[in-house]
């Protein structure tokens with residue numbers, strides 16, 4: 001990892017930066033309707049740290065990455081988003097964010113972690129495979145516009 005990158009819990013003062021970073025990352029914005037998280041959701045993650053793991057990676061005071069994972073049940077965690085700014089990728093920041101979440105989950109005796117990635121995002125899939133995540137069930141996204 002780059003020498004000056006710090007990983008810590010997300011704070012209220014990070015929200016604008018995480019939001020702007022999230023909107024820039026195409027993999028996290030599925031469609032025109034389904035965009036990145038709302039800022040009010042991020043406030044909830046910070047207010048309820050028992051169920052929500054939210055960490056940011058900082059280069060000095062600049063947010064360059066984040067991870068958000070939700071503990072859905074007592075031993076099941078859904079890793080919802082992990083992202084690193086494009087010009088900071090492949091230096092180990094994503095791995096460090098993931099390790100931080102896993103460390104925290106182990107402390108809480110959570111034994112299962114799940115992540116979703118679109119099939120064609122081969123770089124992101126490689127990331128999960130490098131970290132020994134195995135392919136689980138394949139779903140098809142059905143949708144309909146209600147008029």
Ligand SMILES: CC(C)(COP(=O)(O)OP(=O)(O)OC[C@H]1O[C@@H](n2cnc3c(N)ncnc32)[C@H](O)[C@@H]1OP(=O)(O)O)[C@@H](O)C(=O)NCCC(=O)NCCS
Nearest residue numbers: 027081082083084089090091092093094095123124126127
């Ligand atoms: C997935 C992601 C978080 C990885 O972050 P990172 O800081 O680059 O990760 P690391 O440096 O720890 O690991 C890099 C590994 O990820 C994969 N990878 C990440 N970015 C890549 C890129 N631009 N080109 C090729 N491989 C890439 C490779 O497997 C790479 O391993 P390698 O360097 O040994 O080939 C980052 O690529 C990202 O933000 N992607 C967009 C968001 C996303 O798809 N998130 C996952 C779904 S929620």
